[in-house]
Amino acid sequence: MNYKKKKLITIGVVCEMTGLSERQIRYYEERELIFPDRSKGGTRKYSFFDIERLMDIAEKMEDGMQTFEIKRLDKKKNTSLRDQMIKGQINARFGQQNEAKGPNR
Incomplete structure (x- = not known):
């Protein structure tokens, strides 16, 4: 740890x-x-x-930020990071399949 x-x-x-x-x-x-x-x-x-x-x-x-703004900003960051991770996983999964098929899909 x-x-x-x-x-x-x-x-x-x-x-x-x-x-x-x-x-x-x-x-x-x-x-x-x-x-x-x-x-x-x-x-x-x-x-x-x-x-x-x-x-x-x-x-x-x-x-000058309020606590609710900080919390909303954090939530937005976490959502964005999660979305990026999901997109990366999708790209990795489908990118590998597309590479295996070659350029003439």
């Missing part, structure tokens, strides 16, 4: 690393922009990817 994906970092450390308050981070979680894991005791745990994501969110908020 990639070390950047491991959710080991507590919210206090995240605050120190990002300059964000616990309140801001919890707000982003409430708005479903960030998804920390929880320990058995309920402590939020974040990854380095989460920290990068929080910095990206904070930057967009400073630029």
Whole structure:
């Protein structure tokens, strides 16, 4: 597993690393922009990817974006990426079949 994906970092450390308050981070979680894991005791745990994501969110908020706009932008990006992957799979599948048939289909 990639070390950047491991959710080991507590919210206090995240605050120190990002300059964000616990309140801001919890707000982003409430708005479903960030998804920390929880320990058995309920402590939020974040990854380095989460920290990068929080910095990206904070930057967009400073630029005047609202949380719903950030969420919509993320959804659009994910849809676009998924569509690109599907197109690639289709092209790979049918491209191989067309190559096998040769130029005089």
